[in-house]
Every structure is written in structure tokens, then in C-alpha cells.
Amino acid sequence: EAQVTQNPRYLITVTGKKLTVTCSQNMNHEYMSWYRQDPGLGLRQIYYSMNVEVTDKGDVPEGYKVSRKEKRNFPLILESPSPNQTSLYFCASRPWTGTYEQYFGPGTRLTVT
Amino acid sequence: AQKVTQAQTEISVVEKEDVTLDCVYETRDTTYYLFWYKQPPSGELVFLIRRNSFDEQNEISGRYSWNFQKSTSSFNFTITASQVVDSAVYFCALKVHAGNMLTFGGGTRLMVKP
Numbered sequence: 001e002a003q004v005t006q007n008p009r010y011l012i013t014v015t016g017k018k019l020t021v022t023c024s025q026n027m028n029h030e031y032m033s034w035y036r037q038d039p040g041l042g043l044r045q046i047y048y049s050m051n052v053e054v055t056d057k058g059d060v061p062e063g064y065k066v067s068r069k070e071k072r073n074f075p076l077i078l079e080s081p082s083p084n085q086t087s088l089y090f091c092a093s094r095p096w097t098g099t100y101e102q103y104f105g106p107g108t109r110l111t112v113t
Numbered sequence: 114a115q116k117v118t119q120a121q122t123e124i125s126v127v128e129k130e131d132v133t134l135d136c137v138y139e140t141r142d143t144t145y146y147l148f149w150y151k152q153p154p155s156g157e158l159v160f161l162i163r164r165n166s167f168d169e170q171n172e173i174s175g176r177y178s179w180n181f182q183k184s185t186s187s188f189n190f191t192i193t194a195s196q197v198v199d200s201a202v203y204f205c206a207l208k209v210h211a212g213n214m215l216t217f218g219g220g221t222r223l224m225v226k227p
């Protein structure tokens with residue numbers, strides 16, 4: 001089944017404790033991206049990657065890191081999480097060309113206390 | 114820069130009513146793509162439709178229809194004879210052809226009461 005998976009789905013952590021949210025897709029998509037969803041703000045793009053070893057900042061990259069060492073994986077790293085990073089996070093992927101429809105993962109709800 | 118505005122933050126209707134969700138976008142690009150996504154209470158994001166800037170033909174899919182008007186930079190979504198299962202948050206989004214990012218509106222929460 002074609003899908004984007006994220007782990008963990010739920011995470012409660014404390015300020016300053018490094019964490020990684022994994023994202024994997026099995027559709028051989030070139031493009032992958034991370035979004036955060038906050039009430040009233042919709043989804044805002046954090047980082048995206050156009051292919052292996054090619055990443056770029058989105059609208060809200062501060063406090064986040066990403067890497068793209070393999071085509072299928074695109075982990076999101078919070079080196080020192082803060083309470084303002086409490087949010088719902090989505091990973092997405094799509095082919096580089098075509099319809100530009102993005103396939104979203106199930107979401108990761110992160111709480112930073 | 115691109116911008117998408119969904120002015121209606123919440124709409125409440127009674128089942129079988131028709132409801133229109135508004136989406137207004139801003140871009141200087143002439144080639145772009147508009148999307149609607151649905152987020153049911155379970156939280157996942159479900160793709161509904163994509164529309165190209167050069168195709169202003171309206172589209173109907175069952176009870177759903179979309180009205181794209183470049184003259185007013187709007188891409189509105191109408192649900193006919195709403196059902197409780199339509200209760201969700203709906204997002205409008207924009208991607209310009211020359212760009213790599215997808216810009217979302219703030220979303221409209223639709224509540225359909227029995």
C-alpha cells in the first residue's frame with residue numbers, strides 16, 4: 001500500500017531534550033516536506049527536500065533541522081525543543097512533476113512541557 | 114509571496130443544507146495550482162481536488178462542487194445536501210508553478226448537525 005508513515009504518532013517531552021520524528025514513504029517520490037499545524041494558522045511549511053541531499057527552508061524553519069540521506073526517509077530533528085514547538089506535525093511527499101498532489105502522513109502530535 | 118485566506122473559521126449547518134466554503138488567494142504568478150484538502154476528526158489530510166490556473170472550468174463530484182474564478186482570485190467549495198460525515202476542517206492551498214512550496218489557508222471548520 002502506497003503510504004507515508006510517521007513515528008511516533010504522539011510524543012510528550014520536556015524543554016531541551018533532543019528528539020527526532022521519522023518520516024518514510026514507499027512511493028519513490030523525489031519531493032518530501034514537513035509542516036506544522038496550529039489552530040487558525042493552517043499548515044505551515046517547515047522544510048522541504050527536492051531529492052537526496054537537497055533540502056531547503058520553508059516558512060517556519062527556526063528550531064528545526066532535517067536531513068535527506070535516502071530517498072524514502074526525511075526525519076525532522078528538534079535539537080532543543082521549546083514549548084512553542086508544541087504542535088501537530090505532518091510529513092508529505094509527492095513526485096517531482098505531475099499533479100503536485102501531496103500525500104500526507106498521519107501526523108505526529110508533539111507536546112513540549 | 115503567496116497567500117491564501119479562508120475568512121470563515123467555523124461554519125455550522127444542519128444536515129441537508131447546502132454550504133459554501135470560501136477561499137481567496139494572492140499570487141503574482143500566472144501559472145499556479147489550487148487544492149482543497151479535508152481533515153476529518155480522525156486527523157488525516159485527505160486530498161479533494163486540484164485545479165490549474167489555466168483551467169477555469171467548474172467541477173462537480175457528487176455532492177461536492179468547486180467554483181474557480183480568476184477575476185476574483187477565488188476557489189470556493191460547495192457541499193450540497195450536507196451530511197454529518199462532512200464535518201471536518203477544510204483547507205484551501207496554493208502552489209505556484211515556479212515554486213516548491215505549498216501555501217495553506219487557515220482552514221474552515223465545518224460542523225454539520227443532524
